[in-house]
Amino acid sequence: MASSKKRDSQRMARVEPPPPPVERAPSLLGSFPAHAQPLASGGVLQQPVIVPYAEGLHMRPATLLSELAKQFDAQATLIRGDVRADLTSVLDLFMLCAEKGTELILEVKGPEAEKALQALTQLLAQDLASDRPPPKG
Amino acid sequence: MRTSDFVVREAILPALISTNKTEVIREMVGSLRAAGHIKANAEENIIRAILKREELGSTGIGRGVAIPHTKHDSVERPIGTVAVSKNGVDFNSLDNEPVYIFIMLISPQDRPSEHLRALENVSRSLRDDTFCRFLRQSNTREEIWELLTENEAPR
Numbered sequence: 001m002a003s004s005k006k007r008d009s010q011r012m013a014r015v016e017p018p019p020p021p022v023e024r025a026p027s028l029l030g031s032f033p034a035h036a037q038p039l040a041s042g043g044v045l046q047q048p049v050i051v052p053y054a055e056g057l058h059m060r061p062a063t064l065l066s067e068l069a070k071q072f073d074a075q076a077t078l079i080r081g082d083v084r085a086d087l088t089s090v091l092d093l094f095m096l097c098a099e100k101g102t103e104l105i106l107e108v109k110g111p112e113a114e115k116a117l118q119a120l121t122q123l124l125a126q127d128l129a130s131d132r133p134p135p136k137g
Numbered sequence: 138m139r140t141s142d143f144v145v146r147e148a149i150l151p152a153l154i155s156t157n158k159t160e161v162i163r164e165m166v167g168s169l170r171a172a173g174h175i176k177a178n179a180e181e182n183i184i185r186a187i188l189k190r191e192e193l194g195s196t197g198i199g200r201g202v203a204i205p206h207t208k209h210d211s212v213e214r215p216i217g218t219v220a221v222s223k224n225g226v227d228f229n230s231l232d233n234e235p236v237y238i239f240i241m242l243i244s245p246q247d248r249p250s251e252h253l254r255a256l257e258n259v260s261r262s263l264r265d266d267t268f269c270r271f272l273r274q275s276n277t278r279e280e281i282w283e284l285l286t287e288n289e290a291p292r
Contacts, residue, residue: 055249058256059204063194063231090198090231094260097253 045117047106049078049124057098061123062090068123074110076120087120138254140262140285143215143242147172149278150220153239158228162187162205165220165241172218175243179211183243197230201273202263206242208252215255217242219281221273237273238263262288 053061069076069087076087078096080103085092098104106124108117148168155161166184169175175183186207190196197203206217218241225235240259244252262268268284275281 056253058249058253059196059198059206060193063198067231089264091200091202091260091264094253094256095264097257099250099253 043113044107044109045113047108047117047121049104049106049121051098051100051102051104052125054100056100056102057093057096059090059094062093065093065120065123066090068119069116072110072112072116072119074108074112074116076116077107079105079107138215138251138258139289140258141289143217143255143258144282144285145169145172145174145216145218146278146282148174148218149281150218151275151277151281153220153222153226155222156224156226158191158226159188161220161222161226161228161239162191162241165205165218165239168220169216169218169241169243174212174216176211179209183207183209183211187241187243191229195229195231197228197236199230199232199234200263201225201234201237201269202240203228203230203236203238204240204242204256204259206244206252208244208246210246212243212245215242215244215248215251217255219272219285221275221281223273238269 051057066088078085078087078093078098080096080098083095085096087093096102096104106117106120108114108120110116148165148171150165150168153161153164155164163184166175166180166187170177170180186209187205190207191205195203196205220239220241222235222237222239225237228236230236240263242252242255242259244255262285271284272281275284
């Protein structure tokens with residue numbers, strides 16, 4: 001009886017869904033163009049993005065992204081290889097050391113994941129965030 | 138890039154006198170000038186550039202930390218300094234909390250990758266609550282330098 005239960009539990013274990021594909025991120029780099037549709041798996045949305053900022057992901061865009069990420073009931077992460085940056089943390093974003101053209105994975109989960117992904121992807125598509133003040137006139 | 142590659146040891150300020158944003162920036166740039174790493178004739182211009190950058194949005198990023206910075210033609214490589222305020226300074230931070238730890242960074246205009254590597258370097262330390270606590274408790278330039286460099290790989 002006990003061994004039958006054990007076999008049942010083993011069978012159950014085999015059919016459980018796989019965990020969210022957080023470890024798959026590095027293999028996605030370069031596999032999808034920036035305009036690819038988001039991937040959805042296990043409630044986690046992923047979107048490849050390419051850093052558009054001329055001076056890289058420096059303080060100004062990092063601050064804007066962080067402030068935007070805080071507006072949603074969602075957990076957003078930017079991934080570069082094995083470095084994962086919580087989008088609400090400017091210090092985390094600096095750890096990506098992402099120059100213009102760097103390929104990253106934007107990963108979002110939570111109740112407002114879709115809205116957050118859309119807004120963050122939009123901001124990550126614009127080079128609007130130079131540290132230099134706009135020219136006068 | 139290591140911390141000791143851009144932080145000027147002689148310009149570290151373990152106890153800021155200043156109590157507001159403009160004064161803090163003046164005191165830190167003045168310390169870099171006094172240490173001989175900024176030309177006297179560039180000092181005012183650098184102060185103005187850093188203040189101008191602050192107008193775009195505070196570099197007070199929360200957790201009691203600010204990273205005032207600018208890019209400027211007068212430096213040939215990234216240079217910076219670290220300052221600690223014992224009482225905290227209102228820096229219009231993202232979390233509206235006072236700032237106790239200031240990391241100033243001045244980079245050449247055309248070397249964004251070095252600027253990013255310097256930010257990455259300081260972030261690695263600043264994400265560590267214990268590091269920030271020890272930094273705030275430091276009383277001398279040497280104590281701060283030791284903290285900043287203790288985990289650096291040998292040259």
